[in-house]
Amino acid sequence: MSRGKTFRGGIHPVGHKELSSNKAITVMTPPAEVIVPLQQHIGAPCKPLVEKGDVVSKGQKIGDTEAFISAPIHAPVSGVVKAIESCLHPAGGRVQAVVIENDNEERLDPSITPHGDLEQLDADTIRKIIREAGIVGLGGATFPTHVKVMPPSDKPIDTLIINGCECEPYLTCDHRLMVEHPERVIYGTRALMKALDINRAIIGIELNKPDAITAMQKAAAGYVGIEIVPLQIKYPQGAEKQLITAITGKEVPAGGLPMDIGIVVNNVGTAAAIQTAVQTGMPLIERIVTVSGEGVREPQNLLIRIGTRLDGVLEAAGGLRGTPKQVIMGGPMTGLTQFDLSSPVVKCTSGILVFNNRKRATQPEACIRCGRCVDVCPAYLLPVTIVNYADGGELDAAVEWGLLNCIECGSCSYVCPANRFLVQSIKLAKAEVQAQRSKQTS
Ligand code: SF4
Ligand code: SF4
Incomplete structure (x- = not known):
């Protein structure tokens, strides 16, 4: 086989994929209750189409909006709507969610x-x-x-x-x-x-x-x-x-x-x-999730209903091994640290990773001008220059140097020998620029 095609820049972190790459997909038993956020996509959140006490069928549409950039939400199980309330979203913040008590009948919606x-x-x-x-x-x-x-x-x-x-x-x-x-x-x-x-x-x-x-x-x-x-x-x-x-x-x-x-x-x-x-005819109500990391007893790939709580997923993977220091939804480079395992699996949950020995963030030191962050940046940016402007409050200059073209891959932070918080500073600066722009347009 050839060496394969690629792009300029990038890094080679240790894969650790052997923990689960040979594990066949296993269907996780649907939980007794699902928490289904009405925002699981980029775009407008959905409005609930059901009320507390309604009986719903598996695959039934339970949230939608007329906005073009949005996506409807469906019931992952059949059962009764227990509540429509705010829930923790694994991507951060709180969103409105439909809580369904599973009747375990797997009754299909007639639209399927x-x-x-x-x-x-x-x-x-x-x-x-x-x-x-x-x-x-x-x-x-x-x-x-x-x-x-x-x-x-x-x-x-x-x-x-x-x-x-x-x-x-x-x-x-x-x-x-x-x-x-x-x-x-x-x-x-x-x-x-x-x-x-x-x-x-x-x-x-x-x-x-x-x-x-x-x-x-x-x-x-x-x-x-x-x-x-x-x-x-x-x-x-x-x-x-x-x-x-x-x-x-x-x-x-x-x-x-x-x-x-x-x-x-x-x-x-x-x-x-x-x-x-x-x-x-079945809408998106489940997805495959890799549950892995040295803090998981039985790393594996589970087919999970949307709305299943993260702690329930970890239990299905044999529970925790040791004392977890960090739980991440997604991959270790771009995933999001979870502070509360009562939040649910959503459409973007590709992985739930548990780490017991993750390297602590060490104190950043002065830049030694090694240029490694520039060498690895796949977006052809000068991360150190952008961060210097961003940290100095010169956001316009940071934008001129390509702040908004950063894809937030974290490669620059990964290689920096001075442990500088490069991608973290860039993320904060991008959020600040977006906030300023939406203020100007509102
Ligand atoms: S996080 Fe941004 S600046 Fe850093 S390497 Fe990736 S694209 Fe480049
Ligand atoms: S990798 Fe770190 S130390 Fe090297 S130039 Fe970039 S910011 Fe400076």
Whole structure:
């Protein structure tokens, strides 16, 4: 096999994927109660369509909005609505949620019916199915997928890229999906190609998943226009812009979007969710989650209903081993530290990682001007310069030096020998700039 394509910059953190990469996906028993946030996507939050005391069916739509950039929410179990109240969101803050007491009947909503032969469906019908199924980017971005497949008429699309990189350490949910259900990913890829009215799709997979590459190549055989491209093992290979450059050699312009150069990117999990929505009619009510880290007794990949509490998930993975120092939702590079395990699994929960010995944040020292942060930055930025301006309160200068083009991958902080809080300063400065801009426009 070739060395694989890649992008400039990036780092090689230890993968730790062996903890769960050979563990087949296991279905977790749905919990007695689910907490389903009405905001699990980028865009407008949904309004509840049910009230306390209502009996709901599995797959029933329980939240929606008329906003274009949003995605409806569905009941992951059948049962009774116990409350509509605010809950802790694992991505931070509190949001309104529908709490459902599971009656364990798995009673299906009458709307759940297969949509028939993919070949007979037109682009508009597939876009509607994707929207109504509440499908969002399952790689972590949670951007509503129907919006991605409805680009403006002045942005013609010619290529679909399916992201099977899973470049963050520990995470193996996409790997297992490709090994165990490659045909689902290919079906979803074909559906996306039809929705975009294009005949070219490229599926990028890192070389540390040879079994996934083989399984996907086999499943794609016979489908014209779908190509599997092996990629070098490097973080952040799966970041949208870096993936595009690695595969096509094209650069998304600074401040631009993939659609500006005729490309749409989706994750393998998103493609599989589309297959389920088209072939069975079931909306997005569950996802595969990697539960791993040395603080987990039985690391594994679980198929979990949305709304299941994080502490329930850890229990299903054999419970905790030792004294946890940190629990993260997502990967260790971009994931979010959890301070309360009563929050639920949401559409973007790719992993729940528990660490007992994570390196403590050491005191940052003065920059020694080694340039390592510049060498690894996949966005071609000068992180140290941006941070110097940002920390000095000179936000305009930080923006001029590309603050807003930072993809928050954390590679600069990872390599900095002076332990400087580079990505942390950049995140704070970006939030400050966004807040200032929305104040000016309101
Ligand atoms: S500046 Fe941003 S994009 Fe560049 S390495 Fe740091 S976090 Fe990644
Ligand atoms: S890696 Fe750290 S020490 Fe080296 S130039 Fe960047 S900020 Fe300075």
